[in-house]
Amino acid sequence: MKAVDGCSIDIESGTVVGLIGPNGAGKTTMFNLISGFERGSGEIMFKGNRTDNLPPFKIARCGMVRTFQIPRALTKMSVLENLMLAPTMQRGERIWNVCLRRKKVLEQEQAIKEKSMGILEFFEIDNLKDEYAGALSGGQKKLLEMARAIAIDPSMMLLDEPFAGVNPTLSRKISGHIDELRESGMTFLIIEHDIPAVTKISDWIVVMNEGRVMAEGEPEEIKRRKDVLDVYLGGEG
Amino acid sequence: MTELLGTILPYITTILLFASIYAVFALGLNLEWGFTGLINFGHVAFFAIGAYTTVLLNISGCPLIISVIAGVALAGFFGFLLGIPTLRLREDYLAIVTIGFSEVLRSILLNEEWLTRGPFGVHGFDRPFHDVIPYQHYNTFLLILFVAILVLVYFALERLIQSPWGRVLKSIREDEAVPSALGKNVFSYKLQSLIIGSAIAGLAGAMLAFYITYINPCTFKPIETFHAWIIVILGGTASNKGTIVGAIILWAFFSGTKFIDRIVPVPFESHQMGAFRMIVVGLLLMLLMMYKPEGIFGTKEELALSD
Numbered sequence: 001m002k003a004v005d006g007c008s009i010d011i012e013s014g015t016v017v018g019l020i021g022p023n024g025a026g027k028t029t030m031f032n033l034i035s036g037f038e039r040g041s042g043e044i045m046f047k048g049n050r051t052d053n054l055p056p057f058k059i060a061r062c063g064m065v066r067t068f069q070i071p072r073a074l075t076k077m078s079v080l081e082n083l084m085l086a087p088t089m090q091r092g093e094r095i096w097n098v099c100l101r102r103k104k105v106l107e108q109e110q111a112i113k114e115k116s117m118g119i120l121e122f123f124e125i126d127n128l129k130d131e132y133a134g135a136l137s138g139g140q141k142k143l144l145e146m147a148r149a150i151a152i153d154p155s156m157m158l159l160d161e162p163f164a165g166v167n168p169t170l171s172r173k174i175s176g177h178i179d180e181l182r183e184s185g186m187t188f189l190i191i192e193h194d195i196p197a198v199t200k201i202s203d204w205i206v207v208m209n210e211g212r213v214m215a216e217g218e219p220e221e222i223k224r225r226k227d228v229l230d231v232y233l234g235g236e237g
Numbered sequence: 238m239t240e241l242l243g244t245i246l247p248y249i250t251t252i253l254l255f256a257s258i259y260a261v262f263a264l265g266l267n268l269e270w271g272f273t274g275l276i277n278f279g280h281v282a283f284f285a286i287g288a289y290t291t292v293l294l295n296i297s298g299c300p301l302i303i304s305v306i307a308g309v310a311l312a313g314f315f316g317f318l319l320g321i322p323t324l325r326l327r328e329d330y331l332a333i334v335t336i337g338f339s340e341v342l343r344s345i346l347l348n349e350e351w352l353t354r355g356p357f358g359v360h361g362f363d364r365p366f367h368d369v370i371p372y373q374h375y376n377t378f379l380l381i382l383f384v385a386i387l388v389l390v391y392f393a394l395e396r397l398i399q400s401p402w403g404r405v406l407k408s409i410r411e412d413e414a415v416p417s418a419l420g421k422n423v424f425s426y427k428l429q430s431l432i433i434g435s436a437i438a439g440l441a442g443a444m445l446a447f448y449i450t451y452i453n454p455c456t457f458k459p460i461e462t463f464h465a466w467i468i469v470i471l472g473g474t475a476s477n478k479g480t481i482v483g484a485i486i487l488w489a490f491f492s493g494t495k496f497i498d499r500i501v502p503v504p505f506e507s508h509q510m511g512a513f514r515m516i517v518v519g520l521l522l523m524l525l526m527m528y529k530p531e532g533i534f535g536t537k538e539e540l541a542l543s544d
Contacts, residue, residue: 035418060420068418074411077404084401085408088420092401095429105400112401152419 003029004040005211011204013047013155016178016188018198018219021208022231027191028069030208031158034189035059035066046156061088065149066158069191071141075134079125082133082144083116084109086151116151123147123177139170146177156187163194175201195232199223207231250376252492253485257383258444260484261390262461263468264477265437270466271475272398273430274410276328279319279335280438280465282342283312285457287439288446289346289353292362301363305443312439313432320431325424331431339459346454358453365447383444387481390437394477397433406430410475467518471525473532482533490518 004026011017019027032038036056044052051059074082090112091097092105120126123143128136133144142162149157162178163171171194178188178201192198199205199219207215207222209231215222222228262284269275290308295301319338323331346353353359370378397403405426408416413423446452468487472479494514505513525532 037414037418055422056417057420057422060418065420066418068414072412072415074408074415076411077407081404081407085404085416085421086419090401093405093421095397095402098397098400098402109401148415148419 002211004033007042007208007211007213009206009213009216011156011187011189013187014182014185015203016182016190016201018202018205019189019191019208020193020195020198020205021214024210025208026211027208028160029211031066031160031189031191035064035158037066060152060154063153063155064158065152065154065156067145067149067160067162069160069164071138071145073133073136073141073144075132077133078130079120079133079136079144080113080116080129082148083119083151084112086148087112087115088152119147119151122150124173139166142166143170143174146174150181154186156189157181159188159190159192161191161193163192163197171197195223247376248492250380252488254376254380254383254448255492256485256488257380257387258441258448259464259468259488260387260481261383261444262438262441263465263472263480263484264390264394265434265441266465267469267475267477267480268394268398268406268437269430269434271469271480272403272410273406273427274328275324275427275431275434276332277335277431277434278332278462279337279339279459280434281457281459281461282335282339283316283435283438284442284445284461285339285342285346285454286312286315287442288452288456289359289442290439291443292359292446292452293353295362296359301365305440308443309436309439312442313436316431316433316435317428320428324427324431336459336462339457339462343454343457346457353454356453356455358451358456360451362446362450364450379448383448386440386444390440391477391481394437398477402426407475467522470522470532473535476532476534479532479534486533487518490514 007026007030009017009019019030021027029038033040033042033052034044036051036054036059040052042052043050046059046062046064049062051062051064054062074085077085091101091108097105117126117129120129123146125140125143125147128140133141136144142165146159146162159178162174166174175197178190182188190198190202199222202219205217205219205222206213207228214231215225215228217225262280265283266277266280269277269280287308290311291301291304294304294307299307319331319334323334347356349355364375364379365382366378367375398406405416405421408421409423409426416426417423445456449456464487468483469480470483471486472481472483491514494510494517503510503513
């Protein structure tokens with residue numbers, strides 16, 4: 001059995017695409033394939049280059065970043081440290097720079113710190129900066145995970161269930177952030193089970209079932225499709 | 238009074254000499270395990286490579302400092318060789334391969350007599366400044382030298398782990414999928430950590446050889462790896478300060494119990510005492526895990542956090 005088979009989707013830059021489908025439809029596998037965490041036999045193009053043969057860290061460096069369904073906070077590091085880890089190509093990540101070019105490393109470190117604080121403020125979790133990430137609530141970890149992903153300055157974000165287990169207020173807040181970021185030109189692919197939330201922020205919806213794309217279209221159109229309702233509601237809709 | 242001092246001082250010097258050697262040795266492991274999460278059960282192999290390379294090069298005519306540098310470099314190089322096939326796999330593979338490697342290496346040291354002089358071991362090599370320092374002060378000099386090396390290694394490691402480089406290592410220890418998703422080449426960082434940790438063990442090996450002046454394959458039994466683990470756990474994983482304190486405690490305990498039968502009667506022969514000491518160490522570790530699992534310098538809050 002293949003989790004994802006003969007699946008093809010196109011995502012236009014600067015749009016929000018929602019990826020929905022019942023459990024086991026292959027959505028997360030799709031994410032793993034796109035982000036390089038799993039290998040498949042298909043072709044994946046990002047900004048005109050093939051990425052399906054690249055390891056995850058190289059895909060991230062191309063500007064495509066993912067979050068995880070269960071937030072992966074780096075528990076024994078502070079919230080600020082979690083954010084400061086993210087920016088790619090930091091000078092201080094190379095040993096010889098740490099040893100020999102301390103001043104430049106410290107300068108850049110200060111800039112990264114300021115930028116990270118800005119992102120924490122954007123997500124309104126700047127008051128938690130010195131807390132261990134492991135001490136955050138589930139919802140706060142979700143925000144931290146998104147904030148950390150944004151800190152690498154991606155051009156595209158893959159969000160795996162950003163609204164799951166999040167209270168309505170926080171959920172609205174996350175939607176707001178996604179809207180704001182889309183305005184600034186970022187592209188999103190979002191896996192979500194919360195259909196009202198995802199149809200509200202998406203420009204386009206892709207429905208997966210049993211490893212294939214079973215429908216795609218504008219949110220309003222998808223909401224009216226009987227076959228989509230059937231897979232979600234078990235034929236009673 | 239001076240007489241008492243005259244007997245106690247050399248004794249304390251001995252403890253501190255061993256403690257400083259093992260502190261450096263365990264600092265290498267702490268970088269790998271404490272900060273990167275790598276499980277190295279063959280740390281002693283790099284200790285042995287450092288020691289043997291240094292003394293063998295030296296007795297074949299190589300200047301001492303170059304021999305030490307070669308020993309450190311070769312230990313690091315073997316860390317690199319072992320890391321390449323194992324560090325892409327799950328963490329337990331490194332543990333299996335390193336423990337195997339350390340035993341294979343000991344066999345080689347024991348059997349390849351043309352190279353290592355086999356079970357007879359190596360002695361008669363130079364010690365640093367041995368021709369300048371008077372014999373009766375030599376151990377004091379060595380202690381000063383070793384403490385200087387320890388301080389140097391400590392500050393170098395602290396600078397590294399507090400840098401963005403160290404931040405990446407810690408993130409790998411926490412959950413390597415995250416740095417990977419954020420564009421960090423996790424494999425390369427693990428390899429760097431293993432190379433540096435191994436090189437530090439190699440340096441400790443050279444220090445050991447200088448102090449004990451005679452090494453043979455039995456000097457590098459697997460138990461030495463676990464001495465390093467005990468030191469790291471005792472002091473508090475991921476604390477370099479704790480590692481140094483752990484080394485002092487372990488050696489104070491080992492040496493302190495050596496003559497305990499002269500003070501209190503113990504129902505053991507002296508050769509049984511060695512085994513009994515290890516039982517006590519094991520017991521103390523169990524108690525430590527129950528009542529202060531974070532170690533002496535570890536942070537309790539960190540321990541309470543889970544995913």
